Amino acid sequence: MKSNPFAKLLGLYAVIYMAFLYAPVILLPLFAFNDATIIAFPLSGYTTKWFDVLWNTESLHVAVKNSLLVGVSSAILSTVLGACAARAAARYNFPLKRGIIGFIMLPMVLPEIIVAVALLVLLMQLGLPLSLWTVVGGHVLICVPFCIAILTSAFNGLDHSLEEASQDLGESRWGTFRRVTLPLVMPGVISSLLISFTISLDEFIIAFFLTGTDVTLPVYIWSQLRFPSKLPSVMALGTILLAMSVLLLILAEWFRRRSARKQGADASSTGGFV
Secondary structure: OOOOHHHHHHHHHHHHHHHHHHHHHHHHHHHHOEOOOOOOOOOOOEOOHHHHHHHOOHHHHHHHHHHHHHHHHHHHHHHHHHHHHHHHHHHOOOOOHHHHHHHHOHHHOOOHHHHHHHHHHHHHHHOOOOOHHHHHHHHHHHHHHHHHHHHHHHHHOOOHHHHHHHHHOOOOHHHHHHHHHHHHHHHHHHHHHHHHHHHHHHOOHHHHHHOOOOOOHHHHHHHHOOOHHHHHHHHHHHHHHHHHHHHHHHHHHHHHHHHHHHHHHHHHHHHOOO
């Protein structure tokens, strides 16, 4: 069987692309454990002192607390709003449905710098002070489309006959949602929470424009890049954030796939009695 030269070329392109994409990610932990303060090869030795510096930096601890507050608040609000929109899109037909959903999803494709400047101008015109809550509002705006994309898939895979059976047995709509619908889509909800939290935790542009005196973690990292002596500790902090982001994304994907398998199993078991 003859080998396809196009397939080899495509494989070579994939390898080069992956190397270009992930080389900086591999270099980040290398320099985080490097003993020298200069970010350059060859490495001078192994050390964990840059991670010890993080534990003794009070301003970093404050930035971490701010980011956790913003991330958790943004994740909860985005998931609640995304669940409402996804439920409406999957369950009901209403005028201009596609246009409305498309308008809500627009921040997913808009450049963040445009969104940040527009929000800053709006807040200045309204006379609202910049704070962590303005950052939460900006992050909710960009996280809701991702939550809708995840939760729409969960609600579309839901067997509506289960909800109808619950209501036929005398359960209210809220009781049906709490006892039947929510447990079935809960893996999708958890996936939405994790994805939106990760996006909010790593987001810089909107936080840079909308934050006040209380900076978030990405803004703090940017402020430290002006000092060459701080670069190794920034590398150590980046390594921790990278590991956390990868872990959260893996968990989110696991919950998403679990939701798909669960709904598929429910659909097949229900189909056996129809």
